[in-house]
Structures are given as C-alpha cells and as structure tokens.
Amino acid sequence: MQIIFDNVHYVYSSGTSFEKHALKGINLKINKGEFIGLIGHTGSGKSTLIQHMNGLIKATSGKIYFNGEDIYDKNFDMRTLRSKVGLVFQYPEHQLFETTVYKDVSFGPKNLGLDKLEVDLRTYEALKMVGIGDDLIDASPFELSGGQKRRVAIAGILAMQPEVLILDEPTAGLDPRGRDEILDQIAKLHKEKNITVILVTHSMEDVAKYVDRILVMNNGNLVMDEEKVKIFSRYKELEKMHLAAPQVTYVVNALKEKGIPVSTDVTTVDEAKNEILKVFKDKIQKI
Amino acid sequence: MIRDITIGQYYPADSVLHRLDPRLKLSGTLLFIISIFLFDTFYGYIAVTVFLVSVIKMSKVPLKYIMRGLKAIIVILLFTMFFNLFLTQGDVLVRLGFLKITRQGLYSAIFMGIRLTYLILGSSLMTFTTTPNQLTDGLEKLLSPLRRIKVPVHEIAMMMSIALRFIPILMEETDKIMKAQMARGADFETGGVIKRAKSLVPLLVPLFVSAFRRANDLAMAMEARCYHGGDGRTKMKPLRYHRIDYFAYLILLIYMTIVIAISVIENRLPSFL
Amino acid sequence: MDMIKTRDLTFEYIRRDEGGNVESINRAIDGVNLDVKKGDFIAILGANGSGKSTLAKHINALLYPTEGAVWVNGLNTAEEKNLLEIRRSAGMVFQNPDNQIIATVVEEDVGFGPENLGIPTEEILKRVEESLKAVGMFEYRKQSPNKLSGGQKQRVAIAGIMAMKPQCIVLDEPTAMLDPEGRKEVISTVCSLNKLEKITVLLITHHMDEVIYADKVFVMDRGKIVMQGTPREIFSRVDELKKYRLDVPQVTELAYELKKEGLDIPDGVLSIQELVDALLRLYP
Numbered sequence: 001m002q003i004i005f006d007n008v009h010y011v012y013s014s015g016t017s018f019e020k021h022a023l024k025g026i027n028l029k030i031n032k033g034e035f036i037g038l039i040g041h042t043g044s045g046k047s048t049l050i051q052h053m054n055g056l057i058k059a060t061s062g063k064i065y066f067n068g069e070d071i072y073d074k075n076f077d078m079r080t081l082r083s084k085v086g087l088v089f090q091y092p093e094h095q096l097f098e099t100t101v102y103k104d105v106s107f108g109p110k111n112l113g114l115d116k117l118e119v120d121l122r123t124y125e126a127l128k129m130v131g132i133g134d135d136l137i138d139a140s141p142f143e144l145s146g147g148q149k150r151r152v153a154i155a156g157i158l159a160m161q162p163e164v165l166i167l168d169e170p171t172a173g174l175d176p177r178g179r180d181e182i183l184d185q186i187a188k189l190h191k192e193k194n195i196t197v198i199l200v201t202h203s204m205e206d207v208a209k210y211v212d213r214i215l216v217m218n219n220g221n222l223v224m225d226e227e228k229v230k231i232f233s234r235y236k237e238l239e240k241m242h243l244a245a246p247q248v249t250y251v252v253n254a255l256k257e258k259g260i261p262v263s264t265d266v267t268t269v270d271e272a273k274n275e276i277l278k279v280f281k282d283k284i285q286k287i
Numbered sequence: 288m289i290r291d292i293t294i295g296q297y298y299p300a301d302s303v304l305h306r307l308d309p310r311l312k313l314s315g316t317l318l319f320i321i322s323i324f325l326f327d328t329f330y331g332y333i334a335v336t337v338f339l340v341s342v343i344k345m346s347k348v349p350l351k352y353i354m355r356g357l358k359a360i361i362v363i364l365l366f367t368m369f370f371n372l373f374l375t376q377g378d379v380l381v382r383l384g385f386l387k388i389t390r391q392g393l394y395s396a397i398f399m400g401i402r403l404t405y406l407i408l409g410s411s412l413m414t415f416t417t418t419p420n421q422l423t424d425g426l427e428k429l430l431s432p433l434r435r436i437k438v439p440v441h442e443i444a445m446m447m448s449i450a451l452r453f454i455p456i457l458m459e460e461t462d463k464i465m466k467a468q469m470a471r472g473a474d475f476e477t478g479g480v481i482k483r484a485k486s487l488v489p490l491l492v493p494l495f496v497s498a499f500r501r502a503n504d505l506a507m508a509m510e511a512r513c514y515h516g517g518d519g520r521t522k523m524k525p526l527r528y529h530r531i532d533y534f535a536y537l538i539l540l541i542y543m544t545i546v547i548a549i550s551v552i553e554n555r556l557p558s559f560l
Numbered sequence: 561m562d563m564i565k566t567r568d569l570t571f572e573y574i575r576r577d578e579g580g581n582v583e584s585i586n587r588a589i590d591g592v593n594l595d596v597k598k599g600d601f602i603a604i605l606g607a608n609g610s611g612k613s614t615l616a617k618h619i620n621a622l623l624y625p626t627e628g629a630v631w632v633n634g635l636n637t638a639e640e641k642n643l644l645e646i647r648r649s650a651g652m653v654f655q656n657p658d659n660q661i662i663a664t665v666v667e668e669d670v671g672f673g674p675e676n677l678g679i680p681t682e683e684i685l686k687r688v689e690e691s692l693k694a695v696g697m698f699e700y701r702k703q704s705p706n707k708l709s710g711g712q713k714q715r716v717a718i719a720g721i722m723a724m725k726p727q728c729i730v731l732d733e734p735t736a737m738l739d740p741e742g743r744k745e746v747i748s749t750v751c752s753l754n755k756l757e758k759i760t761v762l763l764i765t766h767h768m769d770e771v772i773y774a775d776k777v778f779v780m781d782r783g784k785i786v787m788q789g790t791p792r793e794i795f796s797r798v799d800e801l802k803k804y805r806l807d808v809p810q811v812t813e814l815a816y817e818l819k820k821e822g823l824d825i826p827d828g829v830l831s832i833q834e835l836v837d838a839l840l841r842l843y844p
Contacts, residue, residue, distance in 0.1 A: 111471060283842045488674075509662060
C-alpha cells in the first residue's frame with residue numbers, strides 16, 4: 001500500500017465564521033501502479049484531499065502513511081515526500097518563472113540537491129516524456145504556446161521522478177487535441193514507468209478513457225470508491241451530486257430500458273460500439 | 288494564513304455606518320487619526336476609546352473580524368513598542384544588562400501601541416463599512432478641487448478601487464504559487480537572508496507575470512465596456528448628503544471639540560495645531 | 561443589414577526588435593469573410609491558436625484589421641468616431657471571470673458600462689435590475705464577486721454587457737475556465753438571451769457540446785474559416801474536425817462509428833436521445 005489515509009479530517013479557519021469542514025473522516029488506500037480518477041463538483045474537497053497527499057496541507061486529525069511511514073512523524077522528511085508525490089496544480093504553466101525551459105524544469109531536481117549530471121539527465125528525460133523537443137530547450141517558457149507551456153510545467157514535476165503523480169485538471173483550457181496529447185502521454189508514463197497516477201477532472205469522458213478506479217468526493221466525504229464501471233452504473237446517484245456518467249453509458253442504459261439486451265458496463269465509445277454491434281449485427285447493411 | 292488578512296476588505300452588513308456618506312467617513316477617519324495623536328495621557332484615550340468602541344458597535348462588523356486586521360501589523364506593532372520601551376531616555380525603572388526600561392519609555396511604548404492599534408482599527412472600520420467603489424467615489428469628490436491644478440483625480444480613484452478589488456485575488460494567487468513551488472521542492476522558510484531573498488524569485492516572477500496578465504485583461508474588459516476616462520461619466524450611486532450625514536458631522540464636531548478640550552486641559556497641545 | 565460583416569479580414573501580429581525592425585510576422589487572421597444576421601446564434605470553433613479570439617476582438621474594435629474591414633451594425637470599426645457605439649452594441653464577455661469584473665459589489669459592476677455611457681442614474685438603476693434578473697443573478701446584487709462561483713461570475717459579466725442594451729454579445733471562450741455546472745449555467749443564459757431578448761450571439765469556444773444550440777457554426781484553423789454549416793452538418797464531418805485538432809461529443813462519435821460499420825443511423829447525431837431513437841427504429 002503506497003498511500004493510506006486513516007480517518008483524516010481537515011477543518012480550516014477554525015473558530016471563525018468562515019470555518020469549514022473540508023474533509024470529513026477520509027479513509028483511503030492507494031496501491032502502487034494504480035490509475036485513479038478523482039471526481040466531485042467544485043468545492044467537494046478534491047483539491048484539499050490531494051494537497052494532503054504531499055504534505056502541503058496538514059490534517060487537523062487522522063493519520064496519513066506513505067510507503068508505510070507516518071508522514072506526520074517528526075522524523076519524517078516532508079521534502080522527500082514532496083518529491084515522491086508529484087503534484088501538478090491546475091494551470092501549472094502559471095508557476096513557470098525561469099529564463100529558459102531547461103532551467104525551469106531543472107528547478108525541482110536542483111532543489112533535491114542532486115549533482116549536475118543527474119539534474120541534466122532528469123531534465124532531458126522529463127522533457128522528452130512530455131514531448132518537448134530539443135529545439136525548445138533554450139527557449140523562454142513565456143514564448144511557448146499554451147499547450148507547450150502546460151507540458152513544460154508538467155515536466156517540471158516529472159523531473160523529480162515521483163512515484164505518485166497527481167494532476168489537478170491537467171487539460172483545463174486546452175483544445176481537444178491538446179487534451180488527448182497530454183492524457184495519452186500520462187497514460188504512457190503510467191504504463192512504462194509504473195507510476196501511480198491520480199487524475200482530478202471534471203470530464204467523465206476522460207475518466208472513462210483512462211482510469212481503472214474512481215474516487216468520488218462530495219461535501220468533504222469520500223462517498224464512492226470503486227471500479228470505474230461500477231461507479232458509472234450508479235449514474236443516478238452521481239447526478240444528485242451534480243456529476244454524470246459518460247454519454248455512451250446513458251445510451252446503453254436507455255437501450256437496456258427499452259428491452260434491448262446490451263450490457264451496461266460501457267463507458268467509452270469503443271466499448272459502446274462493440275456492445276451495440278453485438279446486438280445489432282444482423283442490421284448491418286453492407287455498402 | 289494569507290487569506291486571514293482582512294485589511295481593506297468590505298464587510299457587508301446593514302448598519303448606520305454602512306449607510307453614511309463615504310465623504311463623511313473619509314474625513315471622519317482622518318479626524319479620528321489626528322485625534323489619537325493629540326495626547327499621551329490616559330484621560331484623553333478614554334474619550335478616544337469610548338468613541339471608537341461605540342462606532343465599532345454601530346458598524347455591526349464582528350469585533351473578532353476587525354481584530355484580525357491587526358494580525359498583519361503585529362510585527363510592526365511589536366517592533367515599534369520594543370524600540371520605544373528600550374530606547375527612550377528618562378527615569379530608569381528596570382535594568383536588564385545593557386538594556387534599560389524607563390518610565391517614559393514604558394509610557395511611550397504603551398501609547399504607541401494604542402495609537403497604532405487604533406489607527407488600524409479606525410481605518411479598517413472605514414473600509415469594512417464602505418464599498419471600495421463608494422470609497423473612491425468619496426475620494427474623487429473630496430479631491431475634485433485638485434482637478435483644477437491638473438491632478439488626475441478620477442484616474443487615481445479608479446486605480447485605487449481596482450487595487451482593492453484585486454488584493455484578495457492576488458493573495459490567493461500568492462498562496463497557490465507558493466504551494467506549487469513547494470511541490471517542486473522550493474523552500475521558503477530556511478536559510479540566511481540572501482538564500483531567502485533568492486528563494487522568492489520563483490514566487491515573485493509568476494506573481495508579476497500573472498498581475499500583468501490580469502492588468503492587461505482588465506484594461507481590455509474595461510475598454511470593451513466603453514470606459515474612456517472620467518469625461519461624460521454618470522454615476523449609478525451619486526453621492527448625496529442625507530440628514531443622517533449632517534447629524535454625523537455634528538457628532539464628529541462634538542467629538543473633536545471634546546478631545547481638543549481634553550488636550551488643552553492636559554496642556555499638551557502639540558505645536559502643529 | 562447584417563449585425564456583423566467582415567470582408568477579407570486579415571490581421572498580423574508584428575514583432576519588432578529593439579531597433580524597430582520587423583522580426584517576425586504572424587498572420588493570426590487570414591482573409592476571413594463573415595456575415596452574421598441579426599438575432600442569429602453563431603458559434604465559432606477552433607483549436608488554441610486558430611485565430612478565433614483575435615477575430616472576436618475585431619468585432620469589439622479592440623483590434624483593427626491589418627487588411628480588409630469589419631462592420632458592426634453597419635459601422636466600420638476602423639473609424640474612431642464609431643468606437644463607443646460599436647462597443648455598446650456588440651458587448652464582449654471574456655474568458656477569465658476574475659479579470660473582467662471591475663467593481664467589488666455585483667450591482668456596481670453591472671452599472672459600470674452604463675456609467676461610462678453617461679446614462680442618467682435612474683435609468684442605470686433600472687437597467688441593472690433588469691439585466692441581473694435576465695441572467696438570474698438579482699438576488700446576489702449586493703454580494704462581493706469574490707464569493708461567487710465561476711459560472712455566476714460569468715453571468716454577472718453578461719449582465720454587465722446587457723446593461724448597455726447591446727444588440728449583440730460576443731463571448732470569447734466564456735466557459736474555458738469553468739466546471740461543467742458553470743458551463744451549463746452560462747450556455748443556458750446565453751441561449752435564453754438569444755431566444756427571449758433576441759440578442760445576436762457569437763460564441764467562441766472549443767467545447768464541442770456547447771455549439772449544438774447554435775444556428776450556424778464556423779470552424780477556424782490557422783486564421784481561416786475552414787468549415788461552416790449547421791451543427792448537424794459540421795458534426796457529421798468527424799474526421800475533418802479531428803484534423804483541425806477538434807473533436808465531437810461522445811454520442812456523436814459513437815453514432816458516426818456505428819454508421820461507418822453499416823448501421824442505418826442519420827448524420828450528425830447531437831443528443832443521446834437521437835441516437836437511442838435511431839437505434840430503436842432499427843430494432844424490431
């Protein structure tokens with residue numbers, strides 16, 4: 001078990017009229033190599049939850065373990081945790097600050113106190129992983145396009161070689177192709193390096209396409225934690241929390257309701273296509 | 288943490304103070320600030336305290352909320368008090384090695400503390416009860432005679448109001464960038480002066496970039512909404528004095544008379560009056 | 561008369577070095593001809609950097625053509641004297657909700673436009689009330705914008721435009737920074753202004769599911785208009801859209817794929833219900 005949350009509560013502005021119970025007794029186990037989707041409407045506690053994972057926010061009560069170690073133990077090194085659990089914030093390109101792409105990406109590894117060779121190695125590797133070519137390495141990050149900036153910023157986290165990668169809406173504001181490029185790269189990374197990935201997103205279609213397991217936050221509670229297909233089959237409950245299932249899930253459910261024998265365990269276009277074709281195969285007209 | 292700073296924020300409530308004319312509140316605040324520097328005897332401060340407490344009561348802004356404004360200046364406050372306490376010459380009360388506390392020092396430290404605290408409380412009370420737009424309207428109106436000597440009064444007022452609008456947004460942004468850099472292993476807390484100053488670069492550069500971007504966006508949005516300076520502009524909420532404002536001016540006048548009287552009786556009227 | 565008309569509109573960003581010599585020229589808009597009728601709901605789709613935002617800024621006279629011309633309500637945007645009237649009649653809503661709200665109280669922000677136009681106080685108050693009601697934000701009129709959600713802030717921004725009594729609203733990626741809920745709020749507000757108040761709408765976006773309500777869709781790529789038609793026509797050309805870095809909603813793609821496999825399904829399916837109905841017709 002890589003990350004364990006044991007009854008974690010978080011209350012902020014405690015004792016004032018702004019007091020808010022942002023996390024209410026979260027229990028959670030995350031295994032190495034999982035690809036997890038975290039969903040919930042704005043203000044449900046998603047951001048607060050992920051910031052606990054790398055120690056940026058300290059729980060009001062409860063325990064968090066990383067690789068078996070209590071992260072609130074006084075001998076635990078928080079900075080190591082931050083390098084092992086890489087957190088990519090929303091609009092990460094807003095934190096770029098260096099004069100060149102190279103310098104910006106190497107900021108993280110340098111902070112880890114690595115030697116020059118290792119910093120170089122990691123920087124180049126990270127840039128390669130996000131598909132930024134050598135021609136841009138000495139460019140100013142401020143001159144890149146929106147999508148490129150985003151990828152450089154993600155490389156800045158990857159260069160720390162985290163074991164867990166958390167991304168808070170990594171595709172916000174990108175066009176459809178830009179969105180696919182980034183998510184495909186993350187999926188590849190997950191597969192090749194066996195990195196644990198936690199994807200925070202509002203797009204059910206993205207969740208359906210990439211993740212295995214989904215966590216649903218509502219009102220500071222972790223209300224669902226199951227396999228993707230099981231979560232989306234509870235789409236009526238999701239709707240009550242201002243969430244939804246992917247469109248194709250609704251299609252197969254509507255067909256099923258009309259008595260057509262399709263499986264409703266369907267969340268992506270490909271799955272839906274195969275499932276529908278199974279039933280409708282004799283209706284295919286050869287053109 | 289950074290979100291807790293409440294100076295300069297508006298606190299919506301329905302109170303007499305909220306309804307008063309901003310011009311009155313501006314001049315009232317100015318007079319109040321003058322009044323707290325008029326004397327350094329306890330009797331004088333009783334009058335000032337009574338006035339401040341009753342105004343705070345009338346404002347319907349929770350005391351706790353107002354007090355949070357003090358957090359931001361606590362360092363300056365302690366610093367000032369410390370210097371006054373140890374560096375004033377006079378009758379020695381206590382000696383701590385090479386440091387000594389004098390009676391005069393003790394008094395001036397206490398009075399400085401009170402003055403600064405009241406200064407912040409008084410002026411933040413004004414911003415709590417006055418929307419920035421009203422505030423700038425008031426300022427614009429009060430300063431409008433200066434337009435004759437080519438002071439860009441409208442522009443100054445507009446700049447102020449925009450600054451006030453963006454303070455909380457930029458604070459939140461600072462918080463966010465700081466966290467994002469900490470996630471990349473940045474360390475804002477340890478090291479000497481130079482190291483700490485250097486560690487601010489990853490925070491300040493993105494913050495400036497963002498501020499410029501916002502300024503640019505905002506300028507465009509204002510232009511798109513037909514903003515073209517103060518000429519030919521009308522007001523949605525033009526300033527008009529009501530009976531209550533005249534009454535409040537009267538109270539201010541009485542207050543000032545009382546504090547000046549006390550000050551004269553104490554025979555400590557500063558030379559600038 | 562068209563609400564918006566552009567002829568051979570071309571715009572170049574020219575970068576100069578310190579000596580003032582031209583360093584590079586980037587043609588952001590390249591010969592665009594656009595005709596928008598009064599009362600239309602037009603959507604402009606395009607990937608990042610396709611020139612769609614630059615185009616929007618021309619309609620509000622925030623940018624001026626390098627070549628060609630733009631007319632709003634018959635007024636040429638290049639003429640200085642038309643400036644205020646153009647900006648009043650074709651109001652603009654921007655992407656970032658925080659960066660376009662000027663005042664610290666909702667109603668004061670909505671009043672900002674009319675104040676600039678020199679409207680008398682009584683009339684401003686009336687307009688502010690009407691506009692806030694039209695976007696469903698009247699009950700928030702005394703609040704600070706900082707306390708609102710993204711969708712609510714955008715609705716306030718729309719009210720701020722409505723208070724200038726425009727004939728047309730140009731929305732430059734108004735939902736790009738919002739969550740799904742906020743996006744729905746904004747789009748349904750825009751739709752109702754178009755239907756009820758007969759406001760011409762020009763919606764710029766790359767969220768494909770937002771354009772299905774439009775009367776007509778234009779697709780931009782590298783400064784040019786490369787596709788145009790009704791949403792149904794556009795959405796039936798899935799491969800072409802993908803070439804321009806765009807996409808279609810999941811249900812449209814599923815319908816397209818099923819049709820490619822030989823099922824008899826209509827072109828350019830826009831909603832879940834349509835696809836379900838089409839499949840039910842096939843199933844005896």
